[in-house]
Amino acid sequence: MGIKAFFSKLFAAVAVRDINRWKYSAPAAQEKTLQLLIKKAAATKFGRDHDFASIKSYEDFKARVPVADYEDLKPYIEQVLHGEEDVLWPGKPLYFAKTSGTTSGVKYIPISKESMPQHIKAARNALLSYIHETGKADFVDGKMIFLQGSPKMEKKSGIAFGRLSGIVANHVPAYLQKNRLPSYQVNCIEDWEQKVDAIVEETAKEDMRLISGIPPWCQMYFDRLLAKTAKQQVKDVFPNFKLFVYGGVNYEPYRARIEETIGFKIDSIETYPASEGFIAFQDSQKDKSLLLLADAGIFYEFIPADEYYNAQPSRLSLGEVELNKNYAIVLSTTAGLWAYSLGDTVKFVSKNPYKLLVTGRIKHYISAFGEHVIGEEVEAALLNVAKEHRLEITEFTVAPQVNPPKGELPYHEWFVEFVKAPADLNAFASAVDHALQQKNIYYKDLISGAVLQPLVIRELEKDAFINFMRGEGKLGGQNKVPRLANERLLADKLSAYIKK
Structure with missing residues (x-):
């Protein structure tokens, strides 16, 4: 066992202990989060427009803050894009995550100095939870691939913006930088096929132990890796490959082919990151459900999916949800999104702790x-x-x-x-x-x-x-x-x- 693997086990024990502090009392953590969000943003333009100073309860919040999509919040975001401060959240955002919307064209989702660390912490804790449960930590001593967007940033009104995965790439902890691939130069290649080919060139002879990305694009990387090396399966190229981390889509349609390509049933961790916030991750290899991150600067609401398009749909806090029922998920965050409809649907399969499955998109x-x-x-x-x-x-x-x-x-x-x-x-x-x-x-x-x-x-x-x-x-x-x-x-x- 290498020195990094040894210390990662100690770090994992500390991280899991911290998670357990809120894991079984998530509704209470959520009540605290809502009060902190309201207090922090009371003096912002959005807070003044919606009388945050008078909000004392979740019922008050629902009465004053309607559920919003990007178009509803766009007038406020436009003000931020033009350089104004204290609009949705105190000060200016640290970044804008640039995403493609079906109705809004390009979206600019704010990421603040308070919300950015939560993205990193959640990704880290997903790995540490795996280490703590399984005792498997050797992967941290080898190389890791993160198939992601370009880390190059542009600027609007002095605020850097880019794809979420590229933004996160700029915040990889120093202790992982030497293990991490692709290189910055390769990661900056914009053309995806050229980028995958360059990643294959850069990684084919390395000791890859963890690979992370959206499943269909990981499959493309595997296919080109095998074509380049003339090997039959990925295990023949990377004999120490131990862990596959994914998110963004349901893995099940891809699982059989990916495992056949790899050559064995590999351990995997599902994560649920979004530009709007890191929502959940799989904290156990014993089931596929995801632990909702109830203490990460996000206040969650849930609308029954079959009521979503009603004139006055129900809005439920975490403590009010039922098991095995589809809900549209709504977020208020430390980046200044308020009652923001994410567009995803989830269902809870456990309430002790609160664990969920992503079931689709409300518009799909x-x-x-x-x-x-x-x-x-x-x-x-x-x-x-x-x-x-x-x-x-x-x-x-x-x-x-x-x-x-x-x-x-x-x-x-x-x-x-x-x-x-x-x-x-x-x-x-x-x-x-x-x-x-x-x-x-x-x-x-x-x-x-x-x-x-x-x-x-x-x-x-x-x-x-x-x-x-x-x-x-x-x-x-x-x-x-x-x-x-x-x-x-x-x-x-x-x-x-x-x-x-």
């Missing part, structure tokens, strides 16, 4: 006929059937076909790229349709009532999604393919990639 659903099929349902239906048939899925997305040709009944159209296609695609589609009906009673009623015909699967060409993302200028980085949509913008473009 299909309800062209009132079925309200969500991401969790389509993923489970496809993956369970694929597992039964011993098939692997590279990527997929689903959209409604409302006006099919020749007078057919409407249907859900699935665009699927297989590692290996089923021998009988129609039989496979029928099995997936049956599985989806078991997941969603409204969909089942529409099928049995002959409002919809069973779903149709379109097999896509090899590398269809990579080629599509390349054509859209969204290859790599934090970009992800939506699993489902209630319209056909993506589906119509993917039609060009249907296997002939």
Whole structure:
């Protein structure tokens, strides 16, 4: 055991002890967080506009601060972008995380001197929790790859901005810098394919032990690594590779292929970071749920997903949530976001401690006929059937076909790229349709009532999604393919990639 591994075990014990101080009393930690946020921001423009001085309780907060999306907060953010201080949070932000919005174009999400350390602390504690539980710390003595955005920053009104992963890259602790790859120069390459090739060149002969990134882009790195080294599996290139850290998308659609590419079932840690805040991480290898970070400068609210588009949806604090129910997650943060609707949906699987699963995006659903099929349902239906048939899925997305040709009944159209296609695609589609009906009673009623015909699967060409993302200028980085949509913008473009 190396010196870093030895001390990391001691550090892990301290970190887990600190986590346990709030882990089993999360609602109380949340009440304290809300009071601290309100007190700190009372003199800001937003605080004055919403009478923070009179807020004494969560009920007061709900009465004065409406749920907001980026467009609602944009007038305040614009003031900050023009150099004004004390607008959403005291002073000016430390950074703006630049993200791409579907309705707002480019978004600038503020990150403050108070919120930035929480991003680093959460990522660190995810690793330390793993070390404490498993006793496995040798990975810290080897090299680590973080597949992320460029750390180069630009400036607006004296405030640096860039992609979240690039911002975080500038804050990697000094004790990890010598272990960390890619190099700064390679990390600054903007073209994703050139960057992946350069990372392969830089890492192929190193002692890589931890690899972190969004699963589909890690798969691309693995594929190019094996092509470069002429090896069959990643374990032949990196015999000491021990830990895979991921976030951003559900890992399950990629797990089988990634583990086959690696050559064994590797330990993995799921994290739930967002530009708006680091929300949760997997703190145990014994289950896949994520520990909600209730003491990290974020006050959480939850809106029942089926009420989200109501005129007056319920707003619940952490202590009011129920298990196994889908909620849209809402954040107020030490970066000056207030009742901000993140767009994600989660469900809690434990309340002692509060642990959750990410189930999808509130805007990513299909309800062209009132079925309200969500991401969790389509993923489970496809993956369970694929597992039964011993098939692997590279990527997929689903959209409604409302006006099919020749007078057919409407249907859900699935665009699927297989590692290996089923021998009988129609039989496979029928099995997936049956599985989806078991997941969603409204969909089942529409099928049995002959409002919809069973779903149709379109097999896509090899590398269809990579080629599509390349054509859209969204290859790599934090970009992800939506699993489902209630319209056909993506589906119509993917039609060009249907296997002939």
